[in-house]
Amino acid sequence: MSVGADVRVRPTRDRRTSRWYGRFRRLDRRHLRIVVFALSASMAAWGLHALLAPGRFPVRSVRVVGHLGHIPQPLLVAAIRPFLYQDFYTLPLDQVGAAVKTVPWVGSVRVERRFPRTLVIHVRRLHLAAQWARGGWIDAQGLRARVDHYKPPKGLPLFKGPAGSESVMWAHYGRFEALLKPAGLTIAALALSDRGTWRATLKGGPRLVLGHDSYARLARFVAVFPQLASERVKIRQVDLRYTNGFAIGWKASAGDKND
Numbered sequence: 001m002s003v004g005a006d007v008r009v010r011p012t013r014d015r016r017t018s019r020w021y022g023r024f025r026r027l028d029r030r031h032l033r034i035v036v037f038a039l040s041a042s043m044a045a046w047g048l049h050a051l052l053a054p055g056r057f058p059v060r061s062v063r064v065v066g067h068l069g070h071i072p073q074p075l076l077v078a079a080i081r082p083f084l085y086q087d088f089y090t091l092p093l094d095q096v097g098a099a100v101k102t103v104p105w106v107g108s109v110r111v112e113r114r115f116p117r118t119l120v121i122h123v124r125r126l127h128l129a130a131q132w133a134r135g136g137w138i139d140a141q142g143l144r145a146r147v148d149h150y151k152p153p154k155g156l157p158l159f160k161g162p163a164g165s166e167s168v169m170w171a172h173y174g175r176f177e178a179l180l181k182p183a184g185l186t187i188a189a190l191a192l193s194d195r196g197t198w199r200a201t202l203k204g205g206p207r208l209v210l211g212h213d214s215y216a217r218l219a220r221f222v223a224v225f226p227q228l229a230s231e232r233v234k235i236r237q238v239d240l241r242y243t244n245g246f247a248i249g250w251k252a253s254a255g256d257k258n259d
Contacts, residue, residue: 058085060117069125070105079103080121088117096121104147107139128153130170133160142170161192168192176200176218183222205232211241221246 062080079099083091093111100109100121107126114120126145130138136146138159144166159169173190180186180202189201198210200218210217217240228235228248237249 057088057117059083059088059091059119062119062121063114064121064123066123067125068123071103071123071125072105075103076100076106076123083119088113088119091119107145108141128156130157130159130173132166133158134163138166138170142167157187158189159191160189162194165192172198172214175215179215179218179222183225185222185225206235207237209237209239209241217241217246 062084064076064080068076079102080096082099083096093113096111096119097109100106100111100123105126106123108124110122112120112122126147127140128137128145128147129140129142132138132144136144139145157173159166159173161169169190169192172192173187176187176190186203187200188203191199191201193199196212198212198214199207200210201207208218208221221238221240234251235248236251239247239249
């Protein structure tokens, strides 16, 4: 004879677990999604806050790349030091670049993050290309530069023009020099009036009045310059503001008071 029994075993639950389970069962799917989303967002916000907390990932080292030349290194270090222990990931790189730009003889600056916690600062020293008649200098990018207690090297051209015209004058200077080069001529001084009239003084003379249509007129002068080369030392000024030619102003002779 065999004896069988139908025995069902229910897992025992802790009272606290049963209470939470009952509450969740009463929530429909929409409410459950809202709760899960809120919890996830809160945890993500907390994690992000903890990750970006000040001082969590401080800058550990700074590398300066470039030929420093005249750049005073003590002033460069002083400009960088305040950023050493700021947060690596949230540090505004433009602020670092602006601070380094205040150091004398710094031309251009580019700052980048290098994993894990290094700042790399690319520094290009200032190259003076022209002297500005209103005070200061023009660098190789056509920007105003100010360097105190500096004796300019010989041969830099002198620019004179309205405030804010530095980059325009630098661009025109480059094109003017390219046009003059085949004739062996270079510019000693370049002037731009408020009305947009160009004047260029060549090294060894003469002065050229170019007006507005400056490139075409300068090219015309270069084409006829070989015919004037023998009389160059006698020429004071060449006015190129004519449609079919130009006017020459001659230097005064020893007995004349006027040109």
